[in-house]
Amino acid sequence: MRAVVIVDGELAIEERPDPTPGPTEVVVKVRSAGVNAADLLQRRGFYPAPPGAPADIPGLEIGGEIVEVGSAVAGWGLGDRVMGVVAGGGQAERCLLDASNLLAVPDSVDDHEAGGFAEAYVTAYDAIVTRGGLRSGEHLLVTGAAGGVGTAAVQLGAALGAEVTASVRSAARRPAVRALGAARAIDPVEVKSHGPYDVVLELVGAASLDSGVLSSLATEARVVVIGVGGGSRVELDLLGLMGARASIGGATLRPRTVAEKAAVIEAVGADVLPLLSRGAVKVPLLASFPLEQATEAYARFAQGDKLGKIVLVP
Ligand SMILES: NC(=O)c1ccc[n+]([C@@H]2O[C@H](COP(=O)([O-])OP(=O)(O)OC[C@H]3O[C@@H](n4cnc5c(N)ncnc54)[C@H](OP(=O)(O)O)[C@@H]3O)[C@@H](O)[C@H]2O)c1
Incomplete structure (x- = not known):
């Protein structure tokens, strides 16, 4: 072959x-x-x-x-x-x-x-459903949402009845991501204005987590880190995490x-x-x-x- x-x-x-x-x-x-x-x-x-x-x-x-x-x-x-x-x-x-x-x-x-x-949907499902425990009516944030895993996660989240906020750095791509079922497609710098988020699918990594995701978590929020193309080291406010009773995890397939x-x-x-x-x-x-x-x-x-x-x- x-x-x-x-x-x-x-x-x-x-x-x-x-x-x-x-x-x-x-x-x-x-x-x-x-x-x-x-x-x-x-x-x-x-x-x-x-x-x-x-x-x-x-x-x-x-x-x-x-x-x-x-x-x-x-x-x-x-x-x-x-x-x-x-x-x-x-x-x-x-x-x-x-x-x-x-x-x-x-x-x-x-x-x-x-x-x-398969790679996109299996990764997205495992992250937001199996690990994130996403339920209908919850608020899901997908960062790096225009990519392969992101477009799968936006559609899955919407199909499962979640309100999906998609963070997309290319303005030109936002309408198409919204058309996949996102309630809104936003500039990553606006992430703080649209929280709190029950589940975060973090596909970008440190650059995204540092720019407001970690301070926009709902009570009992679950953050699942899958991609670190934007860096893998962040400073964590443990007190904020405790206050929100939030959890952060990650996975590889x-x-x-x-x-x-x-x-x-x-x-x-x-x-x-x-x-x-x-x-x-x-x-x-x-x-x-x-x-x-x-x-x-x-x-x-x-x-x-x-x-x-x-x-x-x-
Ligand atoms: N853990 C696992 O098992 C697993 C499985 C699959 C994928 N992944 C990882 O998950 C990530 C996403 O995968 P993918 O297949 O969806 O990749 P992709 O198709 O390349 O999509 C990545 C998306 O993230 C955006 N992005 C990248 N860096 C960014 C930054 N600094 N700020 C804002 N947005 C940024 C990209 O925007 P632009 O188009 O503007 O660059 C793109 O829309 C990758 O890092 C991949 O390695 C992990």
Whole structure:
């Protein structure tokens, strides 16, 4: 198979052996694979693949079709359209997934959208629902809301009945983010004026937390930090945190075991796939690039000021 590989900090297309499935695994013929910030970090040598994942083939999410099925796999068959998260190796013609980590692609979702669904929605769901405990009627703040995870979180929050405030630094992107279901899309410097927030999905990190998020928490607020592109060190007012009975936590998805991922995938299958099927949440696609243009796709991602996902198409 052909795969994107990282060679000395550059991307190349190389031939690699086709993967063969273990008993609980399937091989997916990849129709599209999302590009994520983690891929760009890995290319720069900062975010190595965890043990067991292909070391030099990036790609954390795919959509495609099952072409081989392991001997102990039940419930999935050849030709099934599936999508899922992987710890690496997604940006290739074929990709190995444990069957417990698969999601069925609804008929209403096309092949390109399918490749941009899993990393964004699984991360967003795990953060705002599993960790944040978001309930209908609560106020959710999503920072960095125009990106892949942010656009997923805004739609999910709105679909779950929360009032969503989206913080978006590009003024040009705010109307489109509002159209995804946010009650308002604001400049990050205005965050204090629109609180208090019950749940905060922090996708930017220190730059955002320092600019008013931490002083705008509702009683019993839950802050879930998922991205630190804007810095990872903040000064905390512990007294303020105590007064609000607030909690701050964080999470990463990639290093989790197959079983840990399966637990989130099962919840996403139950709670999010029905929303996706009926169009209550979507995968906003910014651009699709052929696999051979991985360098261009990564460059577009790095450029920023985008709305939604970039996918590679083998
Ligand atoms: N923990 C996990 O498991 C996990 C999983 C997935 C993603 N992540 C992380 O979560 C973050 C978001 O992921 P993504 O896929 O949504 O990335 P993305 O598509 O690049 O979106 C990031 C968004 O944040 C905005 N942003 C970046 N720096 C900012 C700053 N200093 N101030 C205000 N806004 C800023 C960007 O705005 P511009 O367009 O203007 O640059 C963009 O809209 C990334 O850091 C990623 O590494 C973590």
